[in-house]
Amino acid sequence: MTHQHPISISVKELSVKYQNIMALRQVTFDIRRGARVAIVGPNGAGKSTLFKAIAGTLKAQQGEIKLFGENPLEHACVAYLPQRSQIDLNFPVNVTDVVMMGRVGKMGILRWPSRADRDLVATSLESVGMTQFATRHISELSGGQLQRVFIARAIAQKAEIVLMDEPLTGLDITSQSDIYGILDKLREHKVTVLVATHDLNQAAERFDAVMLLNKQLVGFGLPTTVFTPLLLQQAYGGTMQFIETTNGQTALIRN
Amino acid sequence: MIDLLLEPLKYPFMWRGLLAAVMVGIVCSVVGSYMVLRGMAFLGDALAHTILPGVALGYIINGQVNDNIFWWALATGIMASLGIGFMSRQGQIKEDTAIGVVFAAMFALGVAMISTVRNSSTDLNHFLFGDVLGVSNRDLILIAVFGSLVLLLVFLFYKEFLVISFDPILAETLRIRPTFYHYLLLVMIPITIVISLQTVGIALMVAMLVTPAATASMLTRRLPIMMGLGALIGATSSASGLYISYYVNVASGAAMVLVCTTMFMVAFFLAPGRGWLWQYWRGENL
Numbered sequence: 001m002t003h004q005h006p007i008s009i010s011v012k013e014l015s016v017k018y019q020n021i022m023a024l025r026q027v028t029f030d031i032r033r034g035a036r037v038a039i040v041g042p043n044g045a046g047k048s049t050l051f052k053a054i055a056g057t058l059k060a061q062q063g064e065i066k067l068f069g070e071n072p073l074e075h076a077c078v079a080y081l082p083q084r085s086q087i088d089l090n091f092p093v094n095v096t097d098v099v100m101m102g103r104v105g106k107m108g109i110l111r112w113p114s115r116a117d118r119d120l121v122a123t124s125l126e127s128v129g130m131t132q133f134a135t136r137h138i139s140e141l142s143g144g145q146l147q148r149v150f151i152a153r154a155i156a157q158k159a160e161i162v163l164m165d166e167p168l169t170g171l172d173i174t175s176q177s178d179i180y181g182i183l184d185k186l187r188e189h190k191v192t193v194l195v196a197t198h199d200l201n202q203a204a205e206r207f208d209a210v211m212l213l214n215k216q217l218v219g220f221g222l223p224t225t226v227f228t229p230l231l232l233q234q235a236y237g238g239t240m241q242f243i244e245t246t247n248g249q250t251a252l253i254r255n
Numbered sequence: 256m257i258d259l260l261l262e263p264l265k266y267p268f269m270w271r272g273l274l275a276a277v278m279v280g281i282v283c284s285v286v287g288s289y290m291v292l293r294g295m296a297f298l299g300d301a302l303a304h305t306i307l308p309g310v311a312l313g314y315i316i317n318g319q320v321n322d323n324i325f326w327w328a329l330a331t332g333i334m335a336s337l338g339i340g341f342m343s344r345q346g347q348i349k350e351d352t353a354i355g356v357v358f359a360a361m362f363a364l365g366v367a368m369i370s371t372v373r374n375s376s377t378d379l380n381h382f383l384f385g386d387v388l389g390v391s392n393r394d395l396i397l398i399a400v401f402g403s404l405v406l407l408l409v410f411l412f413y414k415e416f417l418v419i420s421f422d423p424i425l426a427e428t429l430r431i432r433p434t435f436y437h438y439l440l441l442v443m444i445p446i447t448i449v450i451s452l453q454t455v456g457i458a459l460m461v462a463m464l465v466t467p468a469a470t471a472s473m474l475t476r477r478l479p480i481m482m483g484l485g486a487l488i489g490a491t492s493s494a495s496g497l498y499i500s501y502y503v504n505v506a507s508g509a510a511m512v513l514v515c516t517t518m519f520m521v522a523f524f525l526a527p528g529r530g531w532l533w534q535y536w537r538g539e540n541l
Binding site for chain 1 (some may be wrong): 291292323412414415416417418421422424425426428429430431472475476477478480481
Protein backbone atom coordinates (compact mmCIF):
# COMPACT_ATOMS: atom_id res chain seq x y z
CA MET A 1 0.00 0.00 0.00
CA THR A 2 1.37 3.40 -0.87
CA HIS A 3 0.45 6.43 1.15
CA GLN A 4 -0.88 9.52 -0.61
CA HIS A 5 -0.46 11.86 2.36
CA PRO A 6 1.73 14.76 1.11
CA ILE A 7 3.81 14.89 4.31
CA SER A 8 5.81 11.70 4.84
CA ILE A 9 7.51 12.65 8.10
CA SER A 10 6.06 15.13 10.55
CA VAL A 11 8.04 15.76 13.74
CA LYS A 12 6.69 18.03 16.51
CA GLU A 13 8.74 19.27 19.48
CA LEU A 14 10.58 15.96 19.59
CA SER A 15 13.01 15.27 22.44
CA VAL A 16 14.80 11.93 22.57
CA LYS A 17 17.19 10.51 25.16
CA TYR A 18 19.95 8.18 24.02
CA GLN A 19 22.07 6.39 26.66
CA ASN A 20 20.72 8.72 29.37
CA ILE A 21 21.75 11.85 27.49
CA MET A 22 19.25 14.17 25.84
CA ALA A 23 20.42 13.69 22.25
CA LEU A 24 17.65 15.69 20.56
CA ARG A 25 15.82 18.68 21.98
CA GLN A 26 12.55 20.20 20.77
CA VAL A 27 12.99 19.34 17.11
CA THR A 28 10.13 20.29 14.78
CA PHE A 29 9.94 19.81 11.00
CA ASP A 30 7.85 18.42 8.15
CA ILE A 31 9.28 16.54 5.18
CA ARG A 32 7.16 16.15 2.09
CA ARG A 33 6.66 12.82 0.39
CA GLY A 34 9.39 11.97 -2.11
CA ALA A 35 11.91 14.57 -0.88
CA ARG A 36 15.60 13.82 -0.55
CA VAL A 37 17.00 15.46 2.56
CA ALA A 38 20.59 15.59 3.80
CA ILE A 39 21.04 15.61 7.58
CA VAL A 40 24.28 17.33 8.52
CA GLY A 41 25.87 18.27 11.80
CA PRO A 42 28.91 17.49 13.94
CA ASN A 43 29.45 14.08 15.56
CA GLY A 44 26.99 13.59 18.39
CA ALA A 45 24.55 16.05 16.84
CA GLY A 46 21.75 13.48 17.11
CA LYS A 47 21.58 12.35 13.48
CA SER A 48 21.48 8.64 14.32
CA THR A 49 19.14 9.32 17.24
CA LEU A 50 16.74 11.10 14.91
CA PHE A 51 16.86 8.14 12.53
CA LYS A 52 16.21 5.65 15.32
CA ALA A 53 13.28 7.71 16.56
CA ILE A 54 11.77 7.86 13.06
CA ALA A 55 12.36 4.12 12.62
CA GLY A 56 10.57 3.56 15.92
CA THR A 57 13.49 1.87 17.69
CA LEU A 58 13.96 4.71 20.21
CA LYS A 59 11.12 6.17 22.22
CA ALA A 60 10.45 9.90 22.26
CA GLN A 61 10.86 11.58 25.62
CA GLN A 62 8.54 14.34 24.50
CA GLY A 63 6.79 15.37 21.35
CA GLU A 64 5.58 13.18 18.54
CA ILE A 65 6.44 11.70 15.17
CA LYS A 66 3.82 11.03 12.52
CA LEU A 67 4.52 9.09 9.34
CA PHE A 68 1.96 9.87 6.64
CA GLY A 69 -0.18 11.37 9.38
CA GLU A 70 -0.19 8.18 11.45
CA ASN A 71 1.53 6.68 14.47
CA PRO A 72 4.91 5.26 13.32
CA LEU A 73 4.49 2.08 15.35
CA GLU A 74 1.64 1.09 13.07
CA HIS A 75 3.96 1.27 10.10
CA ALA A 76 6.59 -0.96 8.65
CA CYS A 77 7.31 1.41 5.80
CA VAL A 78 10.64 2.69 7.09
CA ALA A 79 13.95 1.17 6.00
CA TYR A 80 17.05 1.94 8.04
CA LEU A 81 20.17 1.12 6.07
CA PRO A 82 23.04 0.00 8.27
CA GLN A 83 26.61 1.20 7.92
CA ARG A 84 29.13 -1.37 6.72
CA SER A 85 30.73 -1.37 10.17
CA GLN A 86 27.44 -2.38 11.83
CA ILE A 87 27.24 -5.59 9.81
CA ASP A 88 29.08 -8.85 10.49
CA LEU A 89 30.55 -9.47 7.04
CA ASN A 90 31.32 -13.09 7.94
CA PHE A 91 27.64 -13.83 8.56
CA PRO A 92 26.67 -16.82 6.37
CA VAL A 93 24.25 -15.05 4.01
CA ASN A 94 24.49 -14.17 0.34
CA VAL A 95 23.12 -11.13 -1.51
CA THR A 96 19.72 -12.73 -2.20
CA ASP A 97 19.35 -13.75 1.46
CA VAL A 98 19.96 -10.16 2.58
CA VAL A 99 17.42 -8.70 0.15
CA MET A 100 14.88 -11.39 1.07
CA MET A 101 15.14 -10.19 4.70
CA GLY A 102 13.24 -7.10 3.57
CA ARG A 103 10.23 -9.35 2.88
CA VAL A 104 10.19 -11.05 6.29
CA GLY A 105 7.84 -8.55 7.94
CA LYS A 106 5.20 -8.80 5.20
CA MET A 107 5.46 -12.57 4.81
CA GLY A 108 4.08 -13.02 8.29
CA ILE A 109 4.77 -15.65 10.89
CA LEU A 110 5.19 -19.32 9.87
CA ARG A 111 5.34 -18.43 6.17
CA TRP A 112 8.08 -19.12 3.68
CA PRO A 113 9.07 -16.91 0.73
CA SER A 114 6.52 -17.20 -2.08
CA ARG A 115 7.07 -16.94 -5.79
CA ALA A 116 6.02 -13.28 -5.59
CA ASP A 117 8.62 -12.62 -2.85
CA ARG A 118 11.36 -14.20 -4.95
CA ASP A 119 10.32 -12.21 -8.01
CA LEU A 120 10.32 -8.99 -6.01
CA VAL A 121 13.80 -9.74 -4.70
CA ALA A 122 15.01 -10.37 -8.25
CA THR A 123 13.55 -7.11 -9.60
CA SER A 124 14.90 -5.18 -6.60
CA LEU A 125 18.39 -6.50 -7.31
CA GLU A 126 17.95 -5.63 -10.98
CA SER A 127 16.96 -2.04 -10.20
CA VAL A 128 20.23 -1.48 -8.31
CA GLY A 129 22.27 -3.32 -10.96
CA MET A 130 23.30 -6.19 -8.68
CA THR A 131 21.63 -9.12 -10.47
CA GLN A 132 24.91 -10.78 -11.38
CA PHE A 133 25.92 -10.71 -7.69
CA ALA A 134 22.76 -12.49 -6.47
CA THR A 135 24.54 -15.58 -5.16
CA ARG A 136 27.70 -13.86 -3.92
CA HIS A 137 28.55 -13.88 -0.24
CA ILE A 138 28.38 -10.41 1.35
CA SER A 139 32.09 -10.41 2.27
CA GLU A 140 32.93 -10.47 -1.46
CA LEU A 141 31.26 -7.10 -2.10
CA SER A 142 32.83 -3.64 -2.17
CA GLY A 143 31.44 -0.92 0.07
CA GLY A 144 29.41 0.56 -2.78
CA GLN A 145 28.00 -2.81 -3.81
CA LEU A 146 26.98 -3.54 -0.22
CA GLN A 147 25.12 -0.22 -0.06
CA ARG A 148 23.32 -1.11 -3.29
CA VAL A 149 22.28 -4.45 -1.80
CA PHE A 150 20.85 -2.67 1.25
CA ILE A 151 18.98 -0.25 -1.03
CA ALA A 152 17.61 -3.28 -2.90
CA ARG A 153 16.48 -4.64 0.46
CA ALA A 154 14.64 -1.37 1.14
CA ILE A 155 12.99 -1.62 -2.29
CA ALA A 156 11.97 -5.24 -1.61
CA GLN A 157 10.58 -4.05 1.72
CA LYS A 158 8.51 -1.51 -0.26
CA ALA A 159 9.82 1.13 2.09
CA GLU A 160 8.37 4.59 1.60
CA ILE A 161 10.92 6.23 3.88
CA VAL A 162 14.58 5.28 3.59
CA LEU A 163 17.08 6.36 6.25
CA MET A 164 20.77 6.14 5.31
CA ASP A 165 23.41 6.66 7.95
CA GLU A 166 26.55 7.92 6.22
CA PRO A 167 26.19 5.59 3.23
CA LEU A 168 28.89 7.29 1.22
CA THR A 169 31.71 7.31 3.75
CA GLY A 170 34.77 5.69 2.24
CA LEU A 171 33.28 5.19 -1.22
CA ASP A 172 35.07 6.30 -4.39
CA ILE A 173 33.48 8.90 -6.66
CA THR A 174 32.10 6.37 -9.16
CA SER A 175 30.40 4.35 -6.44
CA GLN A 176 29.00 7.53 -4.93
CA SER A 177 27.46 8.66 -8.19
CA ASP A 178 26.07 5.15 -8.76
CA ILE A 179 24.31 5.44 -5.41
CA TYR A 180 22.93 8.87 -6.30
CA GLY A 181 21.67 7.41 -9.58
CA ILE A 182 19.75 4.77 -7.63
CA LEU A 183 18.42 7.41 -5.22
CA ASP A 184 17.12 9.34 -8.25
CA LYS A 185 15.05 6.28 -9.17
CA LEU A 186 13.67 6.12 -5.64
CA ARG A 187 12.64 9.76 -5.97
CA GLU A 188 10.66 8.89 -9.10
CA HIS A 189 8.74 6.41 -6.97
CA LYS A 190 8.06 9.14 -4.37
CA VAL A 191 10.22 7.43 -1.76
CA THR A 192 11.40 9.87 0.91
CA VAL A 193 15.14 9.53 1.51
CA LEU A 194 17.04 10.95 4.49
CA VAL A 195 20.82 10.75 4.34
CA ALA A 196 23.10 11.56 7.26
CA THR A 197 26.33 12.86 5.82
CA HIS A 198 29.45 14.84 6.68
CA ASP A 199 29.92 16.01 3.12
CA LEU A 200 28.49 19.53 2.98
CA ASN A 201 29.30 19.97 -0.70
CA GLN A 202 27.28 16.96 -1.74
CA ALA A 203 24.54 17.94 0.68
CA ALA A 204 24.32 21.28 -1.12
CA GLU A 205 24.44 19.85 -4.63
CA ARG A 206 22.55 16.58 -4.56
CA PHE A 207 19.63 17.14 -2.21
CA ASP A 208 16.26 18.89 -2.26
CA ALA A 209 16.74 20.18 1.26
CA VAL A 210 19.31 20.09 4.03
CA MET A 211 18.78 19.83 7.75
CA LEU A 212 21.44 21.29 10.03
CA LEU A 213 21.36 19.56 13.38
CA ASN A 214 23.23 20.04 16.62
CA LYS A 215 20.99 18.43 19.24
CA GLN A 216 18.51 21.10 18.20
CA LEU A 217 17.30 21.97 14.76
CA VAL A 218 19.66 24.73 13.61
CA GLY A 219 18.30 25.11 10.11
CA PHE A 220 16.14 23.29 7.59
CA GLY A 221 15.37 24.18 4.00
CA LEU A 222 17.09 24.82 0.72
CA PRO A 223 20.89 24.51 0.93
CA THR A 224 21.33 28.18 0.04
CA THR A 225 19.22 29.33 2.96
CA VAL A 226 20.65 26.85 5.48
CA PHE A 227 24.36 26.85 4.67
CA THR A 228 24.95 30.41 5.79
CA PRO A 229 27.94 31.42 7.90
CA LEU A 230 25.70 32.16 10.87
CA LEU A 231 23.89 28.83 10.93
CA LEU A 232 27.01 26.79 10.14
CA GLN A 233 28.75 28.57 12.99
CA GLN A 234 25.84 27.65 15.28
CA ALA A 235 26.03 24.00 14.31
CA TYR A 236 29.78 23.46 14.15
CA GLY A 237 31.04 26.06 16.62
CA GLY A 238 33.98 28.39 16.36
CA THR A 239 36.51 26.05 14.82
CA MET A 240 35.30 26.74 11.33
CA GLN A 241 35.84 29.63 9.01
CA PHE A 242 33.59 30.54 6.15
CA ILE A 243 34.60 32.01 2.86
CA GLU A 244 32.25 33.55 0.32
CA THR A 245 33.24 32.26 -3.11
CA THR A 246 32.92 34.26 -6.30
CA ASN A 247 29.72 32.49 -7.35
CA GLY A 248 28.06 33.42 -4.08
CA GLN A 249 28.42 30.06 -2.33
CA THR A 250 29.89 29.54 1.07
CA ALA A 251 32.97 27.40 1.55
CA LEU A 252 33.75 25.87 4.92
CA ILE A 253 37.35 25.74 6.05
CA ARG A 254 38.79 24.28 9.22
CA ASN A 255 40.96 26.76 11.14
CA MET B 256 35.66 -52.68 10.86
CA ILE B 257 31.93 -53.42 10.95
CA ASP B 258 32.56 -55.72 13.87
CA LEU B 259 34.37 -52.98 15.71
CA LEU B 260 31.33 -50.74 15.23
CA LEU B 261 28.78 -53.42 16.15
CA GLU B 262 30.60 -55.04 19.04
CA PRO B 263 29.79 -52.39 21.69
CA LEU B 264 26.15 -52.29 20.63
CA LYS B 265 25.44 -55.71 22.14
CA TYR B 266 25.17 -53.83 25.44
CA PRO B 267 21.84 -51.98 25.71
CA PHE B 268 23.48 -49.15 27.69
CA MET B 269 25.84 -48.59 24.74
CA TRP B 270 23.20 -48.18 22.09
CA ARG B 271 21.12 -45.99 24.40
CA GLY B 272 24.21 -43.86 25.00
CA LEU B 273 24.94 -43.76 21.27
CA LEU B 274 21.40 -42.69 20.43
CA ALA B 275 21.52 -39.97 23.10
CA ALA B 276 24.92 -38.77 21.92
CA VAL B 277 23.83 -38.52 18.30
CA MET B 278 20.59 -36.66 19.11
CA VAL B 279 22.36 -34.27 21.44
CA GLY B 280 25.12 -33.71 18.87
CA ILE B 281 22.52 -32.66 16.30
CA VAL B 282 20.42 -30.36 18.52
CA CYS B 283 23.45 -28.66 20.12
CA SER B 284 25.01 -27.89 16.74
CA VAL B 285 21.86 -26.40 15.23
CA VAL B 286 21.13 -24.15 18.23
CA GLY B 287 24.86 -23.54 18.54
CA SER B 288 24.90 -22.04 15.03
CA TYR B 289 22.96 -19.04 16.29
CA MET B 290 25.15 -18.87 19.40
CA VAL B 291 28.29 -18.74 17.26
CA LEU B 292 26.81 -16.10 14.95
CA ARG B 293 25.46 -13.97 17.78
CA GLY B 294 28.58 -14.25 19.97
CA MET B 295 26.82 -16.14 22.76
CA ALA B 296 29.54 -18.71 23.57
CA PHE B 297 30.11 -17.30 27.05
CA LEU B 298 26.36 -17.35 27.73
CA GLY B 299 26.27 -21.03 26.75
CA ASP B 300 29.14 -21.90 29.09
CA ALA B 301 27.56 -19.91 31.90
CA LEU B 302 24.07 -21.35 31.47
CA ALA B 303 25.45 -24.88 31.60
CA HIS B 304 26.93 -24.04 35.00
CA THR B 305 23.84 -22.25 36.31
CA ILE B 306 21.77 -25.43 36.21
CA LEU B 307 23.88 -27.00 38.97
CA PRO B 308 21.69 -25.75 41.89
CA GLY B 309 18.63 -27.17 40.11
CA VAL B 310 20.39 -30.50 39.74
CA ALA B 311 21.48 -30.35 43.39
CA LEU B 312 17.99 -29.50 44.59
CA GLY B 313 16.54 -32.44 42.69
CA TYR B 314 19.30 -34.62 44.11
CA ILE B 315 18.71 -33.52 47.70
CA ILE B 316 14.92 -33.79 47.49
CA ASN B 317 14.99 -37.23 45.87
CA GLY B 318 18.01 -38.45 47.81
CA GLN B 319 19.59 -39.81 44.64
CA VAL B 320 20.22 -39.15 40.99
CA ASN B 321 16.92 -39.82 39.26
CA ASP B 322 14.66 -38.70 36.48
CA ASN B 323 13.13 -35.71 38.25
CA ILE B 324 16.46 -33.91 38.05
CA PHE B 325 15.62 -33.11 34.44
CA TRP B 326 12.74 -30.82 35.45
CA TRP B 327 14.65 -29.10 38.26
CA ALA B 328 17.56 -28.44 35.92
CA LEU B 329 15.25 -27.18 33.19
CA ALA B 330 13.44 -24.75 35.51
CA THR B 331 16.71 -23.42 36.93
CA GLY B 332 18.32 -23.04 33.52
CA ILE B 333 15.38 -21.15 32.03
CA MET B 334 15.13 -18.87 35.07
CA ALA B 335 18.85 -18.08 34.98
CA SER B 336 18.73 -17.46 31.24
CA LEU B 337 15.75 -15.10 31.41
CA GLY B 338 17.31 -13.42 34.46
CA ILE B 339 20.51 -12.69 32.53
CA GLY B 340 18.46 -11.44 29.58
CA PHE B 341 16.42 -9.17 31.81
CA MET B 342 19.44 -7.76 33.69
CA SER B 343 21.38 -6.94 30.54
CA ARG B 344 18.37 -5.34 28.82
CA GLN B 345 18.03 -2.74 31.59
CA GLY B 346 21.05 -0.99 30.08
CA GLN B 347 22.85 -0.40 33.37
CA ILE B 348 25.34 -3.28 33.08
CA LYS B 349 26.79 -5.07 30.07
CA GLU B 350 25.58 -8.52 29.10
CA ASP B 351 28.85 -10.34 29.84
CA THR B 352 28.90 -8.75 33.31
CA ALA B 353 25.35 -9.96 33.99
CA ILE B 354 26.36 -13.41 32.76
CA GLY B 355 29.44 -13.44 35.01
CA VAL B 356 27.46 -12.45 38.10
CA VAL B 357 24.65 -14.97 37.61
CA PHE B 358 26.96 -17.77 36.43
CA ALA B 359 29.25 -17.66 39.48
CA ALA B 360 26.44 -17.14 41.97
CA MET B 361 24.38 -20.06 40.70
CA PHE B 362 27.35 -22.40 40.42
CA ALA B 363 28.46 -21.48 43.96
CA LEU B 364 24.93 -22.17 45.19
CA GLY B 365 25.00 -25.57 43.50
CA VAL B 366 28.40 -26.50 44.95
CA ALA B 367 27.28 -25.37 48.43
CA MET B 368 24.12 -27.46 48.22
CA ILE B 369 25.93 -30.56 47.00
CA SER B 370 28.64 -30.22 49.65
CA THR B 371 25.99 -30.68 52.37
CA VAL B 372 25.37 -34.22 51.13
CA ARG B 373 27.77 -36.98 52.13
CA ASN B 374 29.59 -38.93 49.43
CA SER B 375 28.76 -36.19 47.06
CA SER B 376 31.93 -36.18 44.97
CA THR B 377 31.06 -39.14 42.72
CA ASP B 378 27.65 -37.77 41.88
CA LEU B 379 29.03 -34.28 41.36
CA ASN B 380 31.39 -35.82 38.83
CA HIS B 381 28.43 -37.22 36.91
CA PHE B 382 26.87 -33.80 36.64
CA LEU B 383 30.12 -32.08 35.74
CA PHE B 384 31.39 -34.56 33.16
CA GLY B 385 28.30 -36.49 32.13
CA ASP B 386 27.31 -40.12 32.38
CA VAL B 387 26.29 -41.10 28.89
CA LEU B 388 26.19 -44.82 29.71
CA GLY B 389 23.63 -44.14 32.43
CA VAL B 390 21.04 -42.87 29.92
CA SER B 391 17.69 -44.57 30.55
CA ASN B 392 14.83 -45.16 28.13
CA ARG B 393 12.95 -42.34 29.79
CA ASP B 394 15.95 -40.04 29.27
CA LEU B 395 15.94 -40.96 25.60
CA ILE B 396 12.28 -40.00 25.30
CA LEU B 397 12.89 -36.66 27.04
CA ILE B 398 15.88 -35.95 24.78
CA ALA B 399 13.85 -36.87 21.68
CA VAL B 400 10.79 -34.82 22.66
CA PHE B 401 12.57 -31.67 23.83
CA GLY B 402 15.25 -31.93 21.15
CA SER B 403 12.56 -32.12 18.45
CA LEU B 404 10.77 -29.16 20.03
CA VAL B 405 13.93 -27.04 19.85
CA LEU B 406 14.63 -28.10 16.23
CA LEU B 407 11.01 -27.37 15.32
CA LEU B 408 11.26 -23.85 16.76
CA VAL B 409 14.52 -23.23 14.85
CA PHE B 410 12.79 -24.38 11.67
CA LEU B 411 9.49 -22.50 12.17
CA PHE B 412 11.11 -19.18 13.12
CA TYR B 413 14.11 -19.54 10.81
CA LYS B 414 13.61 -16.22 9.02
CA GLU B 415 12.90 -14.29 12.23
CA PHE B 416 15.99 -15.66 13.98
CA LEU B 417 18.01 -14.90 10.84
CA VAL B 418 16.93 -11.25 10.78
CA ILE B 419 17.36 -10.56 14.51
CA SER B 420 20.83 -12.11 14.34
CA PHE B 421 22.02 -10.35 11.20
CA ASP B 422 20.43 -6.91 11.59
CA PRO B 423 18.51 -6.22 14.83
CA ILE B 424 17.50 -2.72 13.65
CA LEU B 425 15.90 -4.20 10.53
CA ALA B 426 13.98 -6.58 12.78
CA GLU B 427 12.62 -3.61 14.73
CA THR B 428 11.66 -1.62 11.64
CA LEU B 429 9.92 -4.69 10.20
CA ARG B 430 8.01 -4.93 13.52
CA ILE B 431 8.80 -8.60 13.99
CA ARG B 432 9.34 -8.27 17.77
CA PRO B 433 13.08 -8.95 18.14
CA THR B 434 12.82 -8.98 21.96
CA PHE B 435 10.35 -11.88 21.83
CA TYR B 436 12.65 -13.95 19.61
CA HIS B 437 15.67 -13.07 21.71
CA TYR B 438 13.90 -14.39 24.82
CA LEU B 439 12.67 -17.43 22.88
CA LEU B 440 16.30 -18.23 22.09
CA LEU B 441 17.09 -17.68 25.78
CA VAL B 442 14.59 -20.46 26.55
CA MET B 443 15.76 -22.79 23.77
CA ILE B 444 19.40 -22.66 24.90
CA PRO B 445 18.79 -24.00 28.45
CA ILE B 446 16.46 -26.69 27.05
CA THR B 447 19.29 -27.78 24.76
CA ILE B 448 21.74 -27.73 27.66
CA VAL B 449 19.54 -29.79 29.97
CA ILE B 450 18.92 -32.55 27.41
CA SER B 451 22.70 -32.68 26.86
CA LEU B 452 23.52 -32.82 30.56
CA GLN B 453 23.93 -36.58 30.78
CA THR B 454 25.95 -36.84 27.59
CA VAL B 455 28.72 -34.30 28.12
CA GLY B 456 28.06 -32.78 31.52
CA ILE B 457 28.18 -29.19 32.67
CA ALA B 458 31.88 -28.46 32.31
CA LEU B 459 32.27 -29.40 28.65
CA MET B 460 28.83 -28.33 27.46
CA VAL B 461 30.00 -25.19 25.69
CA ALA B 462 32.14 -27.29 23.35
CA MET B 463 29.08 -29.22 22.14
CA LEU B 464 27.24 -25.98 21.50
CA VAL B 465 30.01 -23.99 19.86
CA THR B 466 32.67 -26.25 18.33
CA PRO B 467 30.63 -28.15 15.67
CA ALA B 468 28.89 -24.92 14.58
CA ALA B 469 32.20 -23.06 14.47
CA THR B 470 33.74 -25.88 12.41
CA ALA B 471 30.83 -25.74 9.97
CA SER B 472 31.11 -21.94 9.74
CA MET B 473 34.64 -22.36 8.39
CA LEU B 474 33.38 -24.65 5.62
CA THR B 475 30.29 -22.87 4.24
CA ARG B 476 28.87 -19.41 3.64
CA ARG B 477 25.17 -20.35 3.87
CA LEU B 478 23.29 -20.66 7.14
CA PRO B 479 21.10 -23.70 6.33
CA ILE B 480 24.17 -25.60 5.14
CA MET B 481 26.09 -24.45 8.22
CA MET B 482 23.35 -25.91 10.44
CA GLY B 483 23.19 -29.20 8.52
CA LEU B 484 26.94 -29.57 8.38
CA GLY B 485 27.22 -28.62 12.07
CA ALA B 486 24.64 -31.30 12.95
CA LEU B 487 26.60 -33.87 10.94
CA ILE B 488 29.87 -32.87 12.63
CA GLY B 489 28.23 -32.86 16.07
CA ALA B 490 26.60 -36.25 15.60
CA THR B 491 29.73 -37.83 14.13
CA SER B 492 32.04 -36.54 16.83
CA SER B 493 29.63 -37.57 19.62
CA ALA B 494 29.32 -41.09 18.21
CA SER B 495 33.03 -41.53 17.54
CA GLY B 496 33.83 -40.08 20.97
CA LEU B 497 31.65 -42.75 22.52
CA TYR B 498 33.39 -45.54 20.54
CA ILE B 499 36.79 -44.17 21.49
CA SER B 500 35.82 -44.14 25.15
CA TYR B 501 34.67 -47.76 24.81
CA TYR B 502 37.88 -49.04 23.25
CA VAL B 503 40.48 -46.77 24.87
CA ASN B 504 38.71 -46.38 28.20
CA VAL B 505 38.71 -42.60 28.50
CA ALA B 506 35.84 -40.41 29.76
CA SER B 507 33.20 -40.32 27.01
CA GLY B 508 32.29 -36.62 27.27
CA ALA B 509 35.95 -35.63 27.03
CA ALA B 510 36.49 -37.98 24.05
CA MET B 511 33.52 -36.44 22.20
CA VAL B 512 34.81 -32.91 22.75
CA LEU B 513 38.34 -33.84 21.70
CA VAL B 514 37.17 -35.49 18.46
CA CYS B 515 35.12 -32.43 17.68
CA THR B 516 38.01 -30.09 18.48
CA THR B 517 40.25 -32.10 16.16
CA MET B 518 37.73 -31.53 13.35
CA PHE B 519 37.67 -27.84 14.19
CA MET B 520 41.46 -27.56 14.07
CA VAL B 521 41.56 -29.27 10.68
CA ALA B 522 38.91 -26.86 9.35
CA PHE B 523 40.59 -23.86 10.96
CA PHE B 524 43.89 -24.59 9.24
CA LEU B 525 42.86 -26.33 6.03
CA ALA B 526 39.36 -25.05 5.10
CA PRO B 527 39.35 -24.20 1.37
CA GLY B 528 39.74 -20.48 0.89
CA ARG B 529 39.37 -19.53 4.53
CA GLY B 530 41.68 -21.80 6.50
CA TRP B 531 44.81 -20.32 8.06
CA LEU B 532 47.20 -22.18 5.75
CA TRP B 533 45.22 -21.10 2.70
CA GLN B 534 45.28 -17.46 3.78
CA TYR B 535 48.95 -17.67 4.66
CA TRP B 536 49.85 -19.18 1.30
CA ARG B 537 47.80 -16.59 -0.57
CA GLY B 538 49.40 -13.78 1.44
CA GLU B 539 52.88 -15.11 0.61
CA ASN B 540 52.20 -15.22 -3.10
CA LEU B 541 50.59 -11.83 -3.55
